[in-house]
Amino acid sequence: VTTVWLDGALVTPAGAALSIDDPGVRWGEGLFETMRAEDGRVPLLGRHLDRLEASARALGLAPMPGRAEMEEAVAAVLAAAGRSPARVRLTATPRPTLLVEATPEEPLPPGPPGVRAIALRGAWLPGNRIAEHKSLSNLALRDAARRAARAGADHALLLDESGRLGEAAIASVFCAVDGEAVTAPARGLLPGVSREIVAEALGAREEALEEAAWRGAREIVVVNSLRGAAAVVEVDGAPVGDGRPGPMARRAHEALREALAA
Amino acid sequence: VTTVWLDGALVTPAGAALSIDDPGVRWGEGLFETMRAEDGRVPLLGRHLDRLEASARALGLAPMPGRAEMEEAVAAVLAAAGRSPARVRLTATPRPTLLVEATPEEPLPPGPPGVRAIALRGAWLPGNRIAEHKSLSNLALRDAARRAARAGADHALLLDESGRLGEAAIASVFCAVDGEAVTAPARGLLPGVSREIVAEALGAREEALEEAAWRGAREIVVVNSLRGAAAVVEVDGAPVGDGRPGPMARRAHEALREALAA
Numbered sequence: 460v461t462t463v464w465l466d467g468a469l470v471t472p473a474g475a476a477l478s479i480d481d482p483g484v485r486w487g488e489g490l491f492e493t494m495r496a497e498d499g500r501v502p503l504l505g506r507h508l509d510r511l512e513a514s515a516r517a518l519g520l521a522p523m524p525g526r527a528e529m530e531e532a533v534a535a536v537l538a539a540a541g542r543s544p545a546r547v548r549l550t551a552t553p554r555p556t557l558l559v560e561a562t563p564e565e566p567l568p569p570g571p572p573g574v575r576a577i578a579l580r581g582a583w584l585p586g587n588r589i590a591e592h593k594s595l596s597n598l599a600l601r602d603a604a605r606r607a608a609r610a611g612a613d614h615a616l617l618l619d620e621s622g623r624l625g626e627a628a629i630a631s632v633f634c635a636v637d638g639e640a641v642t643a644p645a646r647g648l649l650p651g652v653s654r655e656i657v658a659e660a661l662g663a664r665e666e667a668l669e670e671a672a673w674r675g676a677r678e679i680v681v682v683n684s685l686r687g688a689a690a691v692v693e694v695d696g697a698p699v700g701d702g703r704p705g706p707m708a709r710r711a712h713e714a715l716r717e718a719l720a721a
Numbered sequence: 722v723t724t725v726w727l728d729g730a731l732v733t734p735a736g737a738a739l740s741i742d743d744p745g746v747r748w749g750e751g752l753f754e755t756m757r758a759e760d761g762r763v764p765l766l767g768r769h770l771d772r773l774e775a776s777a778r779a780l781g782l783a784p785m786p787g788r789a790e791m792e793e794a795v796a797a798v799l800a801a802a803g804r805s806p807a808r809v810r811l812t813a814t815p816r817p818t819l820l821v822e823a824t825p826e827e828p829l830p831p832g833p834p835g836v837r838a839i840a841l842r843g844a845w846l847p848g849n850r851i852a853e854h855k856s857l858s859n860l861a862l863r864d865a866a867r868r869a870a871r872a873g874a875d876h877a878l879l880l881d882e883s884g885r886l887g888e889a890a891i892a893s894v895f896c897a898v899d900g901e902a903v904t905a906p907a908r909g910l911l912p913g914v915s916r917e918i919v920a921e922a923l924g925a926r927e928e929a930l931e932e933a934a935w936r937g938a939r940e941i942v943v944v945n946s947l948r949g950a951a952a953v954v955e956v957d958g959a960p961v962g963d964g965r966p967g968p969m970a971r972r973a974h975e976a977l978r979e980a981l982a983a
Contacts, residue, residue, distance in 0.1 A: 463741070465741075472741075475740070475741045476738035476739055476740050476741060477738055477739060477741060477746055478737070478738050479725070479727075479734075479737045479738060479739060479812075479820060479822070482863075483746065484739055484745065484746050484857075485812075485857075486857065486859040486860065486863050487749030487856075487857045487858040487859050487860050488859070488860055488863050518860070518864055519864070519867055519871075550741075550747075558741060560741070581848055581850070584846050584848055584849055586843055586846055586882055587846055587849065587861075588843070589860055589861040589864065592860075594749075594858075594860050595746075595747075595748065595749045595858075595860070596749040596856075596857075596858035596859060596860035596861070597748040597749050597750070597858060598748065598749050598750055598780070598851055598854075598856050598857070598858035599849075599851040599858070601744075601748050601750050602780055602781070602851065605781055609781075620848055
């Protein structure tokens with residue numbers, strides 16, 4: 460059961476549609492955020508909306524929905540959807556269009572689950588500044604996720620042409636190397652809300668690790684602000700570290716649990 | 722006045738909308754073609770649909786509208802729109818959704834007009850395979866076109882990080898250098914229908930020209946299958962060649978006029 464707000468009111472999900480003249484529909488010209496709601500609110504709403512507004516300014520998208528309107532819509536959807544855990548997606552386009560959807564979501568697991576990944580060389584383009592925004596032009600990440608699913612994996616790790624590790628589809632990535640937490644600089648990848656929280660919690664440094672370095676990492680952890688952290692226990696069929704969730708994954712998960720319950 | 726076909730029937734333009742669950746709306750996951758109609762038909766329809774179907778296969782998009790359905794929809798829209806020149810946009814998503822729109826368009830000019838361009842370094846990413854498809858995830862090209870418009874220019878020339886010339890937003894580009902026509906190889910850029918026609922007519926060779934080479938070209942010509950060819954007579958405020966449309970622009974325009982009238 461999805462609860463839907465579109466342009467000023469709650470609407471019936473089955474009939475919710477955007478005009479063919481909407482720039483979001485016609486050109487993928489628009490932004491979205493996917494957020495976790497707990498107990499009838501989105502604890503990280505402010506950070507997500509900050510990012511969305513920064514992207515709108517950087518891309519020159521206007522007119523966009525206002526801040527108060529976005530906050531009001533999220534509150535209205537959650538008032539209707541109830542207090543159970545929910546995934547909230549907010550979509551904004553420069554028509555302006557504002558769409559907010561809430562869908563029931565599993566509780567956060569108590570610890571980080573183990574997941575499998577494949578690596579896609581050339582799928583991270585560090586010079587791609589458009590990829591630094593969470594936009595409706597999302598075909599590249601969808602393509603990467605589809606290739607992972609076809610290979611029976613949960614995530615795709617996106618590498619540059621040389622094999623350096625950038626991000627995942629659809630998550631940020633941290634590696635444990637020589638006792639340090641390492642994540643790629645936010646060039647050509649999404650400066651995720653969960654990436655920021657986990658980087659601070661782990662005291663991570665920024666480096667795009669060479670292929671030998673990340674494949675030899677003791678842990679690889681993927682994080683997003685909907686599902687928390689997961690431990691990548693296998694990449695391209697080979698185990699990561701000892702093949703089980705490790706201490707860095709647990710610390711990342713705990714940091715996100717705290718932030719998402721605040 | 723726009724004539725619109727959506728999912729099996731002609732519809733009222735003002736009410737035409739796509740579901741929020743459509744992958745095209747949600748993720749920019751879909752393809753489109755913009756085509757020229759003359760005398761009630763689209764002369765290059767077969768080539769445009771070939772390209773769209775090849776992209777759908779390459780990206781694993783399914784289920785997509787069938788070929789016969791796309792041809793029927795274009796015919797129905799043009800039967801309703803009449804025989805004047807029109808811009809026909811066909812949009813297809815893996816819901817499947819099929820949208821065809823026809824809008825009146827100016828006649829092709831008798832010769833290539835002169836246009837102005839700006840150059841955007843880093844906006845062409847040769848490793849970006851997603852950019853080889855005409856997809857609804859079009860934010861990068863829209864952003865480039867918007868930057869050109871803000872600078873008072875008609876087109877944006879997209880350069881790689883080193884200043885080599887790739888394509889334009891939204892057109893393919895040919896340069897006259899040492900008496901030869903040169904265009905970039907189709908890596909990280911759209912293998913345009915008009916690019917193919919003009920490359921054959923001019924006997925063009927493929928090379929990504931260094932900045933000094935293309936800035937010193939005798940002519941720079943932009944082509945698309947809606948408006949034919951135009952001569953770029955100024956880039957970043959500096960004249961190209963003698964600052965007027967030249968023989969290569971005229972030959973390119975003539976080749977497209979013939980193809981579009983066939």
